[in-house]
Amino acid sequence: MSTSKITARIESEIQRLSSEHGYSDSILREFALFVLTKEPAKPKPAKPKQPKVKKLTITQIKQAIYDHFSVKDTKELKKSGAFQLATSSMGSISLSKKEDWEQLYRKLIGILPGEENESGYGCINGINIFKYDMPWKAFGLDPKVNTVEDVKAAYRDLSKIYHPDNSETGDPAVFDRLTVFYKSLTEKF
Secondary structure, three states: OOOOOOOHHHHHHHHHHHHHHOOOHHHHHHHHHHHHHOOOOOOOOOOOOOOOOOOOOHHHHHHHHHHHHOOOOHHHHHHOHHHHHHHOOOOOOOOOOHHHHHHHHHHHOOOOOOOOOOOOOOEEOOEEOOOOOOHHHHOOOOOOOOOHHHHHHHHHHHHHHHOOOOOOOOOHHHHHHHHHHHHHHHOOO
16 A cells, blocks of 8 residues: 555644544555545536426416316306316315416316426425325326226325324325325226
């Protein structure tokens, strides 16, 4: 082992650590040589910038909902029987609030731009389970290929994480929502 790369300052520090903490000076020398002879770290390649997702304006959200119901404005939308039926289970909706228009979009159209692959509280497999009624996506499954057994297995796996009895990761609200999703998928079979 060549100690030529170990400077007087490093040797002094090896001796200090050895005497103060009882470390083996030969192991400290080996480590110092390892650090000194290690090739310089290559800079990590920069992560490609994700294109900034442009969120929809309230006008664009409204237009998407108008198009969905084949109406031209809010006045016609309120009169639409299809709209009334689609929203009858949603409780009180104020068509003067952006949040309610977004809720309508989520329920009737799909995922709002910028809310794909979300993470954080209530987000499972990229979907916020409190904003979206998308049990297949939350369970990480595809209704075209997965079976009821796959649904049961996915629910079982998620239950191990979110069941309130799990003191580390359990969450009653998340678990209750997953249970509603599970029931909605398994009652069909």
